[in-house]
Amino acid sequence: MTAVTFRRARIADLPAIITLLADDFLGRQREDASAPLDLSYREAFPVHRRRRPQLQAVAILGDEVVGTFHLTFIPGLARKGA
Numbered sequence: 001m002t003a004v005t006f007r008r009a010r011i012a013d014l015p016a017i018i019t020l021l022a023d024d025f026l027g028r029q030r031e032d033a034s035a036p037l038d039l040s041y042r043e044a045f046p047v048h049r050r051r052r053p054q055l056q057a058v059a060i061l062g063d064e065v066v067g068t069f070h071l072t073f074i075p076g077l078a079r080k081g082a
Contacts, residue, residue: 006059020068057071
């Protein structure tokens with residue numbers, strides 16, 4: 001059995017990421033997964049990637065992107081403001 005692995009998203013993952021985001025009721029209303037991919041996604045990706053502390057990741061099964069998540073680290077008061 002092949003294990004799911006996770007890694008930072010790459011620009012080449014964008015079509016798969018947008019397809020996943022568009023694959024529910026809300027996503028179909030706000031995302032456009034048609035080919036060619038809308039330029040706005042390609043323009044936003046490097047801007048988002050440079051912003052810290054942000055992480056757009058993908059879940060990989062075999063050679064296929066099967067999941068994605070966006071993680072934002074925000075400062076808080078717990079752990080003495082860590």
